[in-house]
Amino acid sequence: MKIPFFIQEFxxxxxxxxIHALRNESFVGGESVTKFEEEFAQYTGTKYAASVSSGNGALQISLMALGLNWDNTENENHSRRPGTIITPTNSFIASANCIRMSSSFPLLVDVNMDDGGIDLSDIKNKKNKMDLEKLSGIIPVHIYGNPCDFDSVKSFAEEEDIPIIEDACQAHGAEYKGKKVGSLGxxxxxxxxxTKNMTVGGDGGMTTTDNEETVLKIKSIRDNGxxxxxxxxxxxxxMRLNTVNAAIGRVQLKHLDEKTTRRREIVSIYRKNxxxxxxLPENKDGKSVYHQIVVxxxxxxxxxxxxxxxxxxxxxxxxTPIHQQPIYKSYNNPLPNSEKFSKLILSLPSYPQLTNDQVLKICEHVNKIIS
Ligand SMILES: Cc1ncc(COP(=O)(O)O)c(C=O)c1O
Known part of the structure; x- marks a missing residue:
């Protein structure tokens, strides 16, 4: 490839x-882990952060920490118990699998055709048809690095008295009404x-919260309870994050904002040319970090x-939207917008190392077809 879709940075x-972490710290639970968590919490604007071994793990453990999983231990105070958890169908499979893994039912909802984000009118239609007693949570996804319409998610969650678990797996540093995603729910x-906007040199994940009890539970669950x-x-x-990965994550976090700035420059060159x-547009109330630049x-x-x-x-x-994946096919639930949307979208290279000339070259080729 002359211009690859993605390049791995090292x-x-x-x-x-x-090397410093490997030579000087415990491989598991070293000082870099605590520092990375403190720095990530500070960056996101939350009181606490707890690292884990993947984004999928972050979602699964968060559901458990909020008491949304099936658990047969008698001394665990389950305020909510498993039920139905809402998430959009236009996402990575993990957004829904984490719900299944906790023995809850994923209510997959359609997307809006403008930006591919969760469509709240669809949620409301579905809500009227279901057993409300069983609604136990919502996982909005800040897809492509663009914050979802969080006010609507929040008012819905408040009405239903359910917790919000933000899937910010693609949206490190994105903002909604001046607040970073990951600090909203x-x-x-x-x-x-x-491939994400920041990495740890392998798999890794992070949870963020203002709630001390929740972070303590997450830290316990990632360490066998x-x-x-x-x-x-x-x-x-x-499901802990290894020390070496945390050390790399600290370096990547330090450079995240400058890389986001470059991604924003790249999108403006695409838009101009x-x-x-x-x-796809940016949320009018937010700032996307353009994890994906999608036409x-x-x-x-x-x-x-x-x-x-x-x-x-x-x-x-x-x-393939999640509801059409083989593992979800039995849900037999058509979601027409996402089915159409998935046939129209294409992610262009968006990584900060792209040169302006490369972006212009890509525009030239796209223009050959769309002009
Ligand atoms: C929206 C979304 N949710 C969840 C995940 C799961 O993250 P991980 O691959 O680190 O398990 C990803 C990443 O692929 C993602 O893009």
Missing amino acids: TDEMEEAA DVGCFSFYP RKTKNEFDKLGFT LAQDCI KHEKRDEIRKELTDNEIGSAIYYE
């Missing part, structure tokens, strides 16, 4: 931090998978072919 600074969940050295009072996993305004166009397949023929990478997130 800098001298990341290498030095990794009850718990925020982030992924550091290598440990209460003290030899006492375990809840179900748990081994594409023959049609076909890039929506009837000629999507032709654009993709033109790019591939000229060795320019592109990708489709997501070709």
